[in-house]
Amino acid sequence: MSLTTQINTPSPIVLSIAGSDSGGGAGIQADIKAISATGGYACSVVTALTAQNTQGVSGIFPISGEFIEQQLDAVFTDLNVVAVKIGMLSDSGIIRAVASKIKQYAPKYLVLDPVMVTRNGDLLLEDSAIETLKSELFPLADVITPNLPEAAALIESDIPNDENVMNSMVDKLRGLGAKNVLLKGGFLQHESNSTDLFITEHQVIRLSTPRIITKNTHGTGCSLSSAIASYLAQGFQLGEAVSLAKQYITEALKQADKLQIGQGHGPVNHFFALHK
Ligand SMILES: Nc1ncnc2c1ncn2[C@@H]1O[C@H](COP(=O)(O)OP(=O)(O)OP(=O)(O)O)[C@@H](O)[C@H]1O
Ligand SMILES: [Mg+2]
Numbered sequence: 001m002s003l004t005t006q007i008n009t010p011s012p013i014v015l016s017i018a019g020s021d022s023g024g025g026a027g028i029q030a031d032i033k034a035i036s037a038t039g040g041y042a043c044s045v046v047t048a049l050t051a052q053n054t055q056g057v058s059g060i061f062p063i064s065g066e067f068i069e070q071q072l073d074a075v076f077t078d079l080n081v082v083a084v085k086i087g088m089l090s091d092s093g094i095i096r097a098v099a100s101k102i103k104q105y106a107p108k109y110l111v112l113d114p115v116m117v118t119r120n121g122d123l124l125l126e127d128s129a130i131e132t133l134k135s136e137l138f139p140l141a142d143v144i145t146p147n148l149p150e151a152a153a154l155i156e157s158d159i160p161n162d163e164n165v166m167n168s169m170v171d172k173l174r175g176l177g178a179k180n181v182l183l184k185g186g187f188l189q190h191e192s193n194s195t196d197l198f199i200t201e202h203q204v205i206r207l208s209t210p211r212i213i214t215k216n217t218h219g220t221g222c223s224l225s226s227a228i229a230s231y232l233a234q235g236f237q238l239g240e241a242v243s244l245a246k247q248y249i250t251e252a253l254k255q256a257d258k259l260q261i262g263q264g265h266g267p268v269n270h271f272f273a274l275h276k
Helices: 027-037 065-076 092-105 127-140 148-155 163-168 170-174 220-233 238-254
Strands: 013-021 041-053 056-062 081-086 109-112 181-183 193-199 204-210
Touching (some): 013 065, 027 220, 027 238, 065 092, 081 220, 109 220, 127 148, 148 170, 170 181, 170 193, 193 238
Parallel strands (some): 013 041, 081 109
Antiparallel strands (some): 041 056
């Protein structure tokens, strides 16, 4: 399968439920770019506004549960949403509001990125909301995509410092109640490869690429989970969608330094295919 042969239907609709990143590198903005670049039609329900740039988050303004529900009703009663990606959900009230609408409208695919903390250490999910996320949303997800600190928080372990420790987390991650888990290894910056583990009920599939040396890694996780949702919406099986999305994020990272955005961790190059 190659990235050039992947688009096989007129843009199926992919909904991102996530926070806005005013700097355009992560959150809803990254999701819309990744979905569009991989052949989906992106729509969005905003769960929080963040005042953010490539150097960090300076403010968070959560949207009320009622208004999130209103956005979800507007989208689902008109647009034929095939796949949903969920990102930042600030608190338990918002998680419950989103879970109840996902149950009501039952989209075919759900990819859940359990966003908790940014790369710069800014807290995006209240600690008390972790249990609500597990009980309300994990059972609905086809795949959850924690990074290493998030996976450690979810199973109450230390943050892994190598791939052996990542492997030792598999059983507990399976026990979280989601159908599948993609454990992302971008955090292990001292490793020469960036290795993710795709954990299904019966298998662990290792997805490993040489680590790209760049400081422009803002929004990798958001973009990866959105690309998975986009490929699922286009009819790929989950394993194929995960592998294609990993290829997509790797290429977007390889070409990230062609963009010169901000003074901190800039975004990946979502539209690398347009700039050859
Ligand atoms: N420097 C790198 N080189 C190659 N691949 C990378 C690099 N950094 C991250 N990745 C890949 O990018 C994807 C996102 O993983 P990562 O662990 O960075 O997620 P994240 O921490 O949720 O990202 P974010 O900071 O956007 O929240 C994974 O497939 C990971 O392997
Ligand atoms: Mg992330």
